[in-house]
Amino acid sequence: MSEYRLPDFIKARKRGPYQAPIIREALKLNDVQKSLGRDLFYHVITYGCQANVRDGEVIAGILEEMGYTHTEELGEADIIILNTCAIRDNAEKRVMGEIGFLQNYKRMKPSMILGLCGCMAQEEVVVKRILKSYPVVDLIFGTHNLYELPAMIERIIVDNQKAVSVYSYQGSIFEDMPSVRSLPHKASVMIMDGCDKFCTYCIVPYTRGQQRSRLAEDVIKEVIELRDNGYKEVTLLGQNVNAYGKDIPDNGDFGYLLKKVAETGIERIRFTTSHPWDFTKEMVDAIADYDNIMPFVHLPLQSGNDEILRRMGRRYTSQQYRELFDTLKERVRDVAISTDIIVGFPGETEEQFLDTLKMVEYCKYDNAYSFVFSPRPGTPAAKMEDNEELEVKKERLYRLNDRLGYYSKINNEKWVGKTVKVLLDGPSKNNPEVFCGYTPQQKLVNFTLKEGKVGDIIDVRITEAKKNSLNGEQI
Numbered sequence: 001m002s003e004y005r006l007p008d009f010i011k012a013r014k015r016g017p018y019q020a021p022i023i024r025e026a027l028k029l030n031d032v033q034k035s036l037g038r039d040l041f042y043h044v045i046t047y048g049c050q051a052n053v054r055d056g057e058v059i060a061g062i063l064e065e066m067g068y069t070h071t072e073e074l075g076e077a078d079i080i081i082l083n084t085c086a087i088r089d090n091a092e093k094r095v096m097g098e099i100g101f102l103q104n105y106k107r108m109k110p111s112m113i114l115g116l117c118g119c120m121a122q123e124e125v126v127v128k129r130i131l132k133s134y135p136v137v138d139l140i141f142g143t144h145n146l147y148e149l150p151a152m153i154e155r156i157i158v159d160n161q162k163a164v165s166v167y168s169y170q171g172s173i174f175e176d177m178p179s180v181r182s183l184p185h186k187a188s189v190m191i192m193d194g195c196d197k198f199c200t201y202c203i204v205p206y207t208r209g210q211q212r213s214r215l216a217e218d219v220i221k222e223v224i225e226l227r228d229n230g231y232k233e234v235t236l237l238g239q240n241v242n243a244y245g246k247d248i249p250d251n252g253d254f255g256y257l258l259k260k261v262a263e264t265g266i267e268r269i270r271f272t273t274s275h276p277w278d279f280t281k282e283m284v285d286a287i288a289d290y291d292n293i294m295p296f297v298h299l300p301l302q303s304g305n306d307e308i309l310r311r312m313g314r315r316y317t318s319q320q321y322r323e324l325f326d327t328l329k330e331r332v333r334d335v336a337i338s339t340d341i342i343v344g345f346p347g348e349t350e351e352q353f354l355d356t357l358k359m360v361e362y363c364k365y366d367n368a369y370s371f372v373f374s375p376r377p378g379t380p381a382a383k384m385e386d387n388e389e390l391e392v393k394k395e396r397l398y399r400l401n402d403r404l405g406y407y408s409k410i411n412n413e414k415w416v417g418k419t420v421k422v423l424l425d426g427p428s429k430n431n432p433e434v435f436c437g438y439t440p441q442q443k444l445v446n447f448t449l450k451e452g453k454v455g456d457i458i459d460v461r462i463t464e465a466k467k468n469s470l471n472g473e474q475i
C-alpha cells in the first residue's frame with residue numbers, strides 16, 4: 001500500500017493560526033492528458049451537500065478539459081466517479097451499495113475506470129476497507145486534490161496502475177478551476193471551504209480541512225461573471241458562512257461580503273449554511289437592507305436543550321438562539337427560517353428531547369431537516385456513552401417530524417391567495433405540463449405557465465398549500 005497516499009485523521013485534526021495559500025491555475029495538463037478522454041464518456045454521481053455538488057461541477061470541468069464527454073448512460077461511461085458524503089452512516093452505506101452495483105458495469109466493460117472521491121475518501125477506515133474489499137475501485141482522491149485528477153487518470157490508463165491519493169492537511173484555496181455548471185440560471189459560489197467549529201458529532205472539519213475563505217475580490221469577480229452570463233441567482237456556499245473572512249486579514253467579514261455581492265445587482269442572492277454563533281447584527285442588517293438578498297435563512301438548531309448543546313460543542317444556548325431568531329423575524333420582512341435537528345445525541349433524555357420540541361413550537365420553522373444521531377468514527381461524540389435504544393430515537397424522530405410537518409403546512413398556508421415572484425426552473429419532474437420554481441422564501445411552487453422561459457421571474461398566484469410545496473397559476 002506504500003505507493004498510495006492515504007488519509008490520516010491525526011493530521012486532519014491539526015489546527016492553529018492558518019492562512020491558506022491561494023493557488024491560481026493549479027490545473028496544468030500535459031499533451032497526453034489533454035487528449036486522454038477523446039471519444040470517451042464520463043458520468044459523475046454526487047451525494048450530499050451543495051459544496052459537494054459544486055465539487056462535482058469542477059470534476060466535470062476537469063474531465064471535459066481532458067476531452068471526455070458527459071453521458072447519462074452508465075453503460076456508455078468510460079469513467080464513473082462517485083463523489084461521496086460522510087455526514088451520516090446511511091450516506092456511506094448507500095455508496096458502498098452503489099459500488100457493488102457498478103461492479104456489473106465494470107464486468108461488462110473492464111476498461112471502465114471507477115473512481116471515488118469526496119468526504120468518504122478523506123476517511124482512513126473507508127479507504128482501507130475499499131482497497132481491501134473492493135478491487136473494482138481504480139481511483140481514489142480526496143477533497144483537497146481535484147487538480148491531480150488528470151495525472152491520476154494518466155497513471156491508470158497509460159501505466160495500468162491504481163491511483164490513490166488523499167491529503168489530510170489544512171488545505172489550500174484553488175482559483176480558476178474549470179467547471180461545468182449544472183444549471184443555466186442558478187449557480188453556487190463557494191466562498192469558503194472547511195470548518196473549525198468541531199461540533200462533537202460532525203466529521204466535516206476532518207474531511208474538508210481548516211476553514212479557508214476566498215478573497216472577497218475573487219468571490220465578487222465570479223458573481224459579476226455569472227451575472228454577465230445571464231445567471232439570475234447565486235448561492236454563497238460554505239460550511240459556516242457567518243465565519244467567512246475570519247481567517248484572512250484586511251478582507252471584511254460575511255456582512256461585508258453580502259453587501260458587496262448585493263451591490264453587483266445580481267437578481268437573487270442566497271447563502272448557506274449559517275451558524276448561530278457567528279451571526280452578527282451587521283449580517284442581519286445586510287439581509288434586511290438589500291432587496292436582492294433573499295429573505296430565507298437556514299439556521300441549524302441541532303437541539304433545544306442547553307446541556308446537549310454544550311456537549312455538542314455548539315457554543316450557544318437555546319436563549320441565545322431564540323434571540324437571534326427573534327431579531328431575524330423582526331428585522332427581515334417575511335423571512336422564512338429552516339433548520340437542522342439531531343435527535344438521540346448520546347445521553348439525550350426524554351426531558352431534553354422535549355426541550356427540542358418546545359423550541360420547534362416556539363420557532364414554527366418553515367422547513368426542517370431532522371436526523372437520528374449517527375456516530376462518526378474519530379469524532380468525540382462517537383466515544384460518548386450512549387445507552388438509548390435506536391427504537392426510542394426513531395420514535396422521537398417521528399414525533400419531531402410530526403410537529404415540523406405541521407408548521408411547514410401552516411406556514412405555507414399563509415401564502416394562499418397571495419401573488420409571489422417565482423424564478424422559473426422549468427417543467428416539474430413528475431408532470432411536464434406543470435412548471436416549477438422557488439419564491440424568495442425558498443418555497444417550491446408548482447404552477448401553470450402561460451408564458452416564460454427558464455430563468456424568468458414570474459408572478460404566480462398561490463392557490464393551494466401542501467406540506468412541502470405550493471400550487472399556483474401564472475397571472
Ligand code: 5AD
Nearest residue numbers: 201202300340341342371372373374
Ligand atoms: N449524525 C446525525 N446528523 C448529523 N449532522 C451532522 N453530523 C451528524 C451526525 N453525526 C446533521 C446536522 C447538520 C446536518 C448537515 O447534518 O444537523 O446540520
Ligand code: SF4
Nearest residue numbers: 195197198199202204
Ligand atoms: Fe459540522 Fe458544526 Fe462545522 Fe456545521 S459548524 S460543518 S455541524 S462542525
